[in-house]
Structure formats: structure tokens, C-alpha cells
Amino acid sequence: MxxxxxxxxxxxxxxxxxxxxxxxxxxxxxxxxxxxxxxxxxxxxxxxxxxxxxxxxxxxxxxxxxxxxxxxxxxxxxxxxxxxxxxxxxxxxxxxxxxxxxxxxxxxxxxxxxxxxxxxxxxxxxxxxxxxxxxxGINPGFLMDTLVITLTGACVKVNKIKVTRVINASTRREPFQRKIGAGLSVEEFNDRIKKKIISGHVGLEQSIALIASALGWKLDKIVVEDVKPVVAEKEIKTDFLVVKPGQVAGLMQIAKGIAEGEEKIILDFRAFVGASEEYDAIEIDGLPPINEKIVPCVHGxxxxxxxxxxxxxxxxxxxxxxxxxxxxxxxxxxxxxxxxxxxx
Ligand SMILES: NC(=O)c1ccc[n+]([C@@H]2O[C@H](COP(=O)([O-])OP(=O)(O)OC[C@H]3O[C@@H](n4cnc5c(N)ncnc54)[C@H](OP(=O)(O)O)[C@@H]3O)[C@@H](O)[C@H]2O)c1
The missing domain is CATH 3.40.50.720 (NAD(P)-binding Rossmann-like Domain)
Structure with missing residues (x-):
């Protein structure tokens, strides 16, 4: 053009x-x-x-x-x-x-x-x-699906895939820290989940379906577990808020693609303040096995x-x-x- x-x-x-x-x-x-x-x-x-x-x-x-x-x-x-x-x-x-x-x-x-x-x-x-x-987008769109699919291109056989994304929310904007529930009590967090004020991560299901479709896997079901709070063990201070021990530091959510009773694709997403390391990790159990870790995790x-x-x-x-x-x-x-x- x-x-x-x-x-x-x-x-x-x-x-x-x-x-x-x-x-x-x-x-x-x-x-x-x-x-x-x-x-x-x-x-x-x-x-x-x-x-x-x-x-x-x-x-x-x-x-x-x-x-x-x-x-x-x-x-x-x-x-x-x-x-x-x-x-x-x-x-x-x-x-x-x-x-x-x-x-x-x-x-x-x-x-x-x-x-x-x-x-x-x-x-x-x-x-x-x-x-x-x-x-x-970055996720879904790349880190927990397209990048994974690309890596499987170097495998003769793929048995199982696990992807973990850990975001240290301390380094992110205030709205993001609030969005994941940082600083709330566990009760307040659960209440906001119930009222859908906190929604967790949208797209884990899509990432699993995209991977399965690229690999030609027929999944029996995709299970997206409930969003859970990550609870602070010690005080965490960010530029915007303070999280006391026992309060919520953020959230985690796991989704699984299951075929014939076996967990074939596991996606583990965590975003919380005070994470000691933030990373994107892809573990492919295959021939050859592939373990890729991006540190720090890619900025969303x-x-x-x-x-x-x-x-x-x-x-x-x-x-x-x-x-x-x-x-x-x-x-x-x-x-x-x-x-x-x-x-x-
Ligand atoms: N795939 C990924 O990796 C990825 C990454 C980041 C974001 N996202 C998604 O991308 C979208 C944008 O993200 P963001 O952070 O920029 O969200 P945002 O700050 O909420 O911005 C969305 C904007 O679109 C406006 N809007 C909502 N509905 C509209 C409509 N029907 N017509 C015209 N404008 C409309 C909103 O107005 P109001 O404020 O008045 O509603 C707001 O100004 C979100 O859905 C987000 O979840 C995906």
C-alpha cells in the first residue's frame, strides 16, 4: 500500500x-x-x-x-x-x-x-x-497461548503443557492493584467476587482452546477454577497502599484442559503485590521437553x-x-x- x-x-x-x-x-x-x-x-x-x-x-x-x-x-x-x-x-x-x-x-x-x-x-x-x-493481546493472545503453540513447533510429541504467569502487582498502576483486591480482607475479597466486582482473569478458557485447536487435541472439557485470594504473610507496602499480614495481596486462578480424565493443559495465573519474582514460565512435557522462563514477566x-x-x-x-x-x-x-x- x-x-x-x-x-x-x-x-x-x-x-x-x-x-x-x-x-x-x-x-x-x-x-x-x-x-x-x-x-x-x-x-x-x-x-x-x-x-x-x-x-x-x-x-x-x-x-x-x-x-x-x-x-x-x-x-x-x-x-x-x-x-x-x-x-x-x-x-x-x-x-x-x-x-x-x-x-x-x-x-x-x-x-x-x-x-x-x-x-x-x-x-x-x-x-x-x-x-x-x-x-x-498479551494474555490472551500471546503469553499463555500463541507463544506456547510456537514452542511446541520444536516438539515431536507433546504430552502435557503447564503455563504459569506471575505478576508482581507492586510495580503496576494503582487501579490494577485495587482491581485484584490488594489491601482487602479475605471476607471483603470473597464478597466482591460474589458480586462480580472482582472478576479475575478473562481469557484462560480461550487460551486453552486455542492451544488445543492448534495441536489438534480434542478436549473433553475446560475447567476454570474459582478465583482465589493470595493472602499476605507479611506487611507489603506499595506506592499506593499497605497490605497487612492476613489481608489480600492479590488473586490467583487456575484453568485446566482435560482429555480422557487427564489434565493436558494447565494455566496458572497469579497477580499480587509483593511477589518475590515475576515471570512467565512454559513447561512442555514432550519430546524433547521444553522449559522456558521469561524473567521478569512481560509487561501486560x-x-x-x-x-x-x-x-x-x-x-x-x-x-x-x-x-x-x-x-x-x-x-x-x-x-x-x-x-x-x-x-x-
Ligand atoms: N487480551 C489482552 O491481553 C488484553 C490486555 C489488556 C486489555 N484487554 C481488554 O481490552 C479492553 C480495553 O482495555 P482498557 O484497559 O483500555 O479498558 P478501559 O480503560 O476500561 O477502556 C475502555 C474504553 O472503552 C469505552 N467503551 C466501553 N464500551 C464502549 C462502547 N460500547 N463503545 C465505545 N466505547 C466503549 C470505555 O468507556 P467507559 O469507561 O465509559 O465504559 C473506556 O473509555 C478491555 O476489555 C480489557 O479487558 C485485553
Whole structure:
């Protein structure tokens, strides 16, 4: 493509703002529109909202038809919500305007296990309009699935897979520390889980299904265990809060893919303040066995931004339809000028 790739930002939250900042350092790509429903963002210039020291001349609007109709983007970077059925109408509209989609919606990373018919409908619609849709991000999207799938490429045989992600929330933003329940009593934590104020990690099921699908494994079931509190044994101070011994430092959640009574895929996700080590570990029981450990764990926000931006050329180059990360070429960083990676 000779001209710049036109991008619309759909969801100017924490990730959307970072995407705008990262895109401002790229060439061959231009933010031409922005959509968000938050009152605090509507009417603001995207550059200022994203924390750039300049205006981009693009103002946030809640009017999807107006933005997509007037700007005719090549790609919409969609970052609003986590659940497939909630974002489905948003995705349909984007597709009907003839734009490709890269979305951070967790369940879109493997929507077939949420609602197979709806996923197939979206796939058909995308093909009809000649566009590609991808759900991606750091997790789900990479660390606990695509990276695992890639590593199994060096195995003749795979028996079992275990993936552990431990995040030291002390190094993260205050909203993240609050979101995982740091500083609450165990009773308060359990109450918030019951009221769905704390939701745990969305996407473990998708990561398991994505791995199983890539390996051709037929799972009998995917079990996602309840979110549990990680309780502090000693006092932990962060820049934002203090956790006393016996209070909640964060959360953990385990999910398992089971076939013929055997636990074939185990994902163990933990995020808590005061973690002595933060890492991403992948253990593949296979021939040969593979043990990979990334220390410190990959930063979730920037990792997500990278996955999104680096997916833009791959999505534009891909054949139309609803794709998952296993359907596209190996993830890779993009050069400064995104157009270098475009086929035509
Ligand atoms: N796959 C991954 O690895 C990964 C990583 C990070 C984030 N995520 C997901 O990506 C999404 C964005 O993350 P974030 O941290 O940027 O979230 P965020 O800060 O909550 O931002 C989302 C923004 O989208 C707006 N929004 C919500 N529904 C909308 C709609 N129907 N139309 C237009 N705008 C809408 C929100 O407005 P209100 O505030 O008014 O609702 C908010 O401004 C979340 O669902 C998050 O869970 C996935």
C-alpha cells in the first residue's frame, strides 16, 4: 500500500491511549478517527487525551456511523470490552463499513467456545465484506497461548503443557492493584467476587482452546477454577497502599484442559503485590521437553499495545474472515514504517 494505513481507535481507555502514543512513533499509519462513549473523553483531541504534547486534529466521538462513514478506515483497533456477545454488535458494524478489525476483546481470541454460531456468523460476514477480524493481546493472545503453540513447533510429541504467569502487582498502576483486591480482607475479597466486582482473569478458557485447536487435541472439557485470594504473610507496602499480614495481596486462578480424565493443559495465573519474582514460565512435557522462563514477566499493557500494532499488517495481508492467532504468521515486531510489511 502506497498511502498511509488509516486507523480508527475504538475505545480510548488505558490501552487505547497507549496505542495512540505508540502509533505516533510509527510511519505509514495515521489515526483518522476515534470512538468512545465515556463523557470525559467525548470531544477531546486524541493526541491530548493520549498524553502526547500535540493535538492530532482528531476528536473522540460516540457516533460510530459518523466516524466510520466519514473516515473509511483500513483497520479499526477495537478496545472496549472483554466479552464476545457484548462486542458482537460493535464488530458487525465495523465489518459492514468494510474495515479490518484488531480487537483486544479477550473472548474474541477464541470466540467459538463462547457461541459457535455467532462466531461463524461473524466469519461469514467478514468474508462477505472482504475483511479480516482478529482477537489478540498479551494474555490472551500471546503469553499463555500463541507463544506456547510456537514452542511446541520444536516438539515431536507433546504430552502435557503447564503455563504459569506471575505478576508482581507492586510495580503496576494503582487501579490494577485495587482491581485484584490488594489491601482487602479475605471476607471483603470473597464478597466482591460474589458480586462480580472482582472478576479475575478473562481469557484462560480461550487460551486453552486455542492451544488445543492448534495441536489438534480434542478436549473433553475446560475447567476454570474459582478465583482465589493470595493472602499476605507479611506487611507489603506499595506506592499506593499497605497490605497487612492476613489481608489480600492479590488473586490467583487456575484453568485446566482435560482429555480422557487427564489434565493436558494447565494455566496458572497469579497477580499480587509483593511477589518475590515475576515471570512467565512454559513447561512442555514432550519430546524433547521444553522449559522456558521469561524473567521478569512481560509487561501486560505495553505487551498488549505491541501485539495490537504488530498485528495490523498481518491482518491487512490475511485472507478475509474471523481469524485467531494460530491462523496468522508468527508474531513479530514491525519496522518503523508499517507499510514495509504490507503485501500490496
Ligand atoms: N487480551 C489482552 O491481553 C488484553 C490486555 C489488556 C486489555 N484487554 C481488554 O481490552 C479492553 C480495553 O482495555 P482498557 O484497559 O483500555 O479498558 P478501559 O480503560 O476500561 O477502556 C475502555 C474504553 O472503552 C469505552 N467503551 C466501553 N464500551 C464502549 C462502547 N460500547 N463503545 C465505545 N466505547 C466503549 C470505555 O468507556 P467507559 O469507561 O465509559 O465504559 C473506556 O473509555 C478491555 O476489555 C480489557 O479487558 C485485553
Amino acid at each position: 502506497e498511502r498511509e494505513v488509516k486507523v480508527v481507535i475504538y475505545g480510548m481507555g488505558e490501552i487505547g491511549k497507549r496505542v495512540v502514543r505508540a502509533l505516533s512513533e510509527k510511519k505509514g499509519v495515521k489515526v483518522v478517527g476515534a470512538i468512545d462513549i465515556a463523557e470525559s473523553k467525548i470531544g477531546k483531541d486524541v493526541g491530548e487525551l493520549a498524553g502526547l504534547d500535540r493535538k492530532l486534529g482528531v476528536v473522540v466521538s460516540p457516533n460510530v456511523d459518523k466516524v466510520l462513514g466519514e473516515t473509511k478506515p483500513d483497520v479499526v483497533i477495537h478496545m472496549t470490552q472483554s466479552y464476545f456477545k457484548k462486542v458482537f454488535p460493535q464488530l458487525v458494524k465495523i465489518v459492514e463499513y468494510g474495515a479490518n478489525v484488531v480487537s483486544t476483546c479477550e473472548e474474541l481470541s477464541y470466540p467459538y467456545i463462547v457461541d459457535e454460531n455467532l462466531a461463524k456468523k461473524l466469519d461469514s460476514l467478514a468474508k462477505e465484506h472482504g475483511v479480516t477480524i482478529l482477537g489478540t 499493557d505495553w505487551g498488549t499495545v505491541a501485539m495490537v500494532i504488530n498485528s495490523i499488517p498481518k491482518v491487512i495481508n490475511a485472507p478475509p474472515g474471523l481469524k485467531t492467532m494460530k491462523d496468522l504468521p508468527v508474531p513479530s515486531a514491525t519496522p518503523v514504517d508499517l507499510r514495509v510489511c504490507l503485501k500490496s
